[in-house]
Amino acid sequence: MTDKGWKFTGNERKYLDDVLKSGFGASESGTMNERLENLFADIHNKKFAITANSGTSTLHMALYSFGVGPGDEVLIPSLTVGMCGFAVWQSGATPIFVDVLPDTFLMDPKDLKKKISKNSKAVMPVHMYGNVCDMESIMEIANENNLYVVEDSAECFLGLDNKSRIAGTIGHVGSWSFEGSKHVTTSEGGIVLTDDEEIAIKMRQFGGVGFKNITAQSGKVRISRDNFQDPNWERHNIFAYNYRMPELCAAVGLAQCERLEKFVELRVTMAQQYMEIITDSELFSPQKTQEGFKNTYWTFAAKFLGDKFNIEWQEFRKKYIEFGGDGIYAAHQLVYNEPCFKNYYESGNTPVAEDLQKRLMLFTTNQKDESERMIQINALEKTLKFFK
């Protein structure tokens, strides 16, 4: 039997037990949400961290905190997951689709500049597949045009740019997902970081059902019970959502984040091994990591060039599985090509992403150890040899 629980052999069970023992209350070291927020903020050297029930909720919280609403435009790459578009839809704004660069597969700053209008309010660079965007150029353009920036780092934990800045710490807000497939997971969950206290308060209130006593800080807000045990006590100044992370999830997240570096390095190791054997193949052009950047390889992404040799995408995938590989994922549809977006918003003009989306092959990097990695490597070697 394969061991599906290998990722949870740190303090996960201990912390879950602590939560139950505390009756979902706080221990001496605070609630699990508070401890996870403090740890994540410390790792990234940021002032405020706010947990949430998903990495889509966190994007919505960020857009709300920027004041994004109906009539505004939010610039997102077309080559990402639908959830980026959903967060924009949830905010009531309109997504405007930016093309990606053909080598890094990430938001193209030149196309971003072209697509800015008088209605633009925010930009959402996405560190796709673990590769870090050109934040230097994106921030410069954002600053020139008074745009807020939320970095979607759901697929990128501890990625670095060429100034050694951690992905997600550069824009006004950084957003991560702890969904089951991500580098570290709480089964479902997300977190945001910011240094801006106003933004932090707005995000925490918006995701915390709008209780007026909520502040930017983690942890319980103590108000005198003589105040709230009173029929005249008012609670809500704003309309809001309940996006809070359950304590049980935060307990797992705390234990996972204690070992964050280890989980990142496992993925990077797998990716390096794919890279070694794919780099000379004429069938692939792997995602390029810019000089001085650190890619954290949520997946190993490569552009498949099989059409030059009359090899179909599915043909390659099927052989890979036949040779023992665990499967190859495809890029999601471009956001504007998903039926719900097609019916509702104008299409985008992103020719580079159009071409890439059809070709991309995404290899898994969530192997437990060297023996699991070798199964993928052997399968890929055999498949490449087969089609040679």
Ligand SMILES: *Cc1c(COP(=O)(O)O)cnc(C)c1O
């Ligand atoms: C996973 C993911 C999200 C959404 O996260 P959920 O926690 O599943 O809501 C957003 N953006 C990207 C790029 C993702 O990969």
